Amino acid sequence: MEGVLAVKTVMVVVIAAHCGAVPATTPSQEDLSKAQDYLSQFFSDVGVSAPNSIWRSSLDSFEDTLRKMQEYFGLEVTGQLDSNTLEVMARPRCGFTDVARYSHFDGRPKWGKPVVTYRITNYTPDLRQSDVDATLAKALKLYSDVIPLDFRQIYSGTADIMIIFKARDHGDFSPFDGKSGVLAHAFSPGEGNGGDTHFDEDEVWTLTSAGTNLFLVAAHEFGHALGLAHSQVQTALMYPTYQYVTTEGYALPDDDRRGVQAIYGVRVKPAQPEPNPQPTKKPVPKPQPRPEPDPGPTSEPFPDRCNRNLIFDAATSSQSNIYFFKDGYFWRRSSSWDGISMNRIQTVWPGISKVDAAYEYKNTILFEGDHYWGIRGRTVLPGYPKPLSDFGFPPSVTKVDAAVHVSFIGRTLLFVRNKYWSYNERRGRMDGGYPKFIHRALPGIGYRVDAAFENGGYLYFSYGSRQTEYHYQRRKVRRILLNYGWLDCN
The missing domain is CATH 2.110.10.10 (Hemopexin-like domain)
Known part of the structure; x- marks a missing residue:
C-alpha cells in the first residue's frame, strides 16, 4: 500500500552476527526472523513506496544491511547486533524506510491547491472534542506558518484529509495492533485516500508526556500527508523514532521546514497595514437587537456517570x-x-x-x-x-x-x-x-x-x-x- 505510515514499537531481538567473533549463543530461527523483519521493513532497497513488502536475504546481506542501519543512526559500524544497536531497534518509531536528512515520496506528490480541507469523523474519548480540534489545528499550523498552504476544518462531506480514531481493522488493509504497537499512519498526498490520517484508538491519547502525545504524533503524520518522508536529523520532527519533547512554544524544526518548503515554497508574510488608517466613509452603527426575555431557570439534567468523556469537579x-x-x-x-x-x-x-x-x-x-x-x-x-x-x-x-x-x-x-x-x-x-x-x-x-x-x-x-x-x-x-x-x- 503506497504511502501508509506507522509509528511502531519494535521488539528487542538479541542475536549474534554470522561472521566475525564467535557468538556467545546461537540465535534461534525465530530471533533471526524477527531481526530480518526489522531490517527489511526499515532498511531494505525497495524504498519508501512499499513499506510492507516482503524481503528475504542471506546472512551476508543481513550483515551488510545491519551495517547500513548502524551507519544511519551514527552507531559504531560492526555488522553485529551489539547493545547500542539493539537499543535503537527497540525505540518507538514510524514504519517507513529510513532516509537521510529531509526527503520526499517517490514522484514528490503534493497538494495542488491553496486550501486543503480536513475532517475528523471519529474522535477519541480520551480528550474533549474541542481539545482534539484545537490540537490538530495547532499541528497543521506548524506547516501553514511556513508554506503558502492553508487548512480548513469541515464537518460534513468528504475532505482532502479524512481523520479517524479507530482500533484494529479500520478499513484500509493496514489494521492497528493494539496498545503500544502502531500508533498512527497516514497516506501521502493524492486522490481518494491520499492524505488520510488514522490514529489507533487503543492508545491513550494525551496532551502531556504521559500516554501518547497527540500533538507530536499528529504533526509527524501530517508531514507525511503533505509529502514528507523521513529525516536522519535526530532533532527533526520527521525523524523515524517517536520521542516526547515539550510542546509549549513548539515550532517546526529547520530540517522539516526546508523539506516542506522544497515542495510548496515559502509563505510570504503580508505587508503591514498603514498605522491608524482613516476610514473613507463614516460608519453607520448597526441597529441593536432587542434583548430576548429571560426564559427563567430550567431543570439541570443529571450528569451521566457512564460517559467516557466524564470530567470530575x-x-x-x-x-x-x-x-x-x-x-x-x-x-x-x-x-x-x-x-x-x-x-x-x-x-x-x-x-x-x-x-x-x-x-x-x-x-x-x-x-x-x-x-x-x-x-x-x-x-x-x-x-x-x-x-x-x-x-x-x-x-x-x-x-x-x-x-x-x-x-x-x-x-x-x-x-x-x-x-x-x-x-x-x-x-x-x-x-x-x-x-x-x-x-x-x-x-x-x-x-x-x-x-x-x-x-x-x-x-x-x-x-x-x-x-x-x-x-x-x-x-x-x-x-x-x-x-x-x-x-x-x-
Whole structure:
C-alpha cells in the first residue's frame, strides 16, 4: 500500500552476527526472523513506496544491511547486533524506510491547491472534542506558518484529509495492533485516500508526556500527508523514532521546514497595514437587537456517570469510600461493593451547592469558591464556612482546583491553575518554597489538575476525562485511566 505510515514499537531481538567473533549463543530461527523483519521493513532497497513488502536475504546481506542501519543512526559500524544497536531497534518509531536528512515520496506528490480541507469523523474519548480540534489545528499550523498552504476544518462531506480514531481493522488493509504497537499512519498526498490520517484508538491519547502525545504524533503524520518522508536529523520532527519533547512554544524544526518548503515554497508574510488608517466613509452603527426575555431557570439534567468523556469537579477518599463530585451532585463508591449511589450535594450538606476540590484529613474538607467547609458524615461542622486565606493563600487565589492529602508525609497538596502548594496539617501552615509548577515537581501528570484523591497507596490526578495513577515517592506515572472507569460502567 503506497504511502501508509506507522509509528511502531519494535521488539528487542538479541542475536549474534554470522561472521566475525564467535557468538556467545546461537540465535534461534525465530530471533533471526524477527531481526530480518526489522531490517527489511526499515532498511531494505525497495524504498519508501512499499513499506510492507516482503524481503528475504542471506546472512551476508543481513550483515551488510545491519551495517547500513548502524551507519544511519551514527552507531559504531560492526555488522553485529551489539547493545547500542539493539537499543535503537527497540525505540518507538514510524514504519517507513529510513532516509537521510529531509526527503520526499517517490514522484514528490503534493497538494495542488491553496486550501486543503480536513475532517475528523471519529474522535477519541480520551480528550474533549474541542481539545482534539484545537490540537490538530495547532499541528497543521506548524506547516501553514511556513508554506503558502492553508487548512480548513469541515464537518460534513468528504475532505482532502479524512481523520479517524479507530482500533484494529479500520478499513484500509493496514489494521492497528493494539496498545503500544502502531500508533498512527497516514497516506501521502493524492486522490481518494491520499492524505488520510488514522490514529489507533487503543492508545491513550494525551496532551502531556504521559500516554501518547497527540500533538507530536499528529504533526509527524501530517508531514507525511503533505509529502514528507523521513529525516536522519535526530532533532527533526520527521525523524523515524517517536520521542516526547515539550510542546509549549513548539515550532517546526529547520530540517522539516526546508523539506516542506522544497515542495510548496515559502509563505510570504503580508505587508503591514498603514498605522491608524482613516476610514473613507463614516460608519453607520448597526441597529441593536432587542434583548430576548429571560426564559427563567430550567431543570439541570443529571450528569451521566457512564460517559467516557466524564470530567470530575472534585474527588476524595472519605471513611473508606470514594466521592466523585460533578455539577452539584456526587457519586459515592462504597468499599463494601454495594454499588454506586448518587445524591444532590445540597440535600446532604445544606449550604454547599458545588464542590471545586475536596480532601480528607481527620474530617472531610470541601472547597467552593473562596471558602471551605469541614464535614463529618452528613453533618456540616460548626464554625464553617471559612475563608481560603486561613490556609495561607495569597489574595490572588480565589478558588482551589483540586486537593489531596498525602498521609505518609502529613501534607495536603492544593492545586491552583498550573501550580500547587503543600500544606502542613500538623503545624497548620503552608510549607516554604511553594507554590511549585505542577509539571516540574510532579512530572508526568501534566500542567493542570481538575480532581485528585488517594487510593490503595497511589495518588490519582484527573484532568479532563483522563486520569493518571501516580507513585508519589518515585514521582512516576504507573498507568493512564479514564474517569468513568471508577463508576462501574461496562
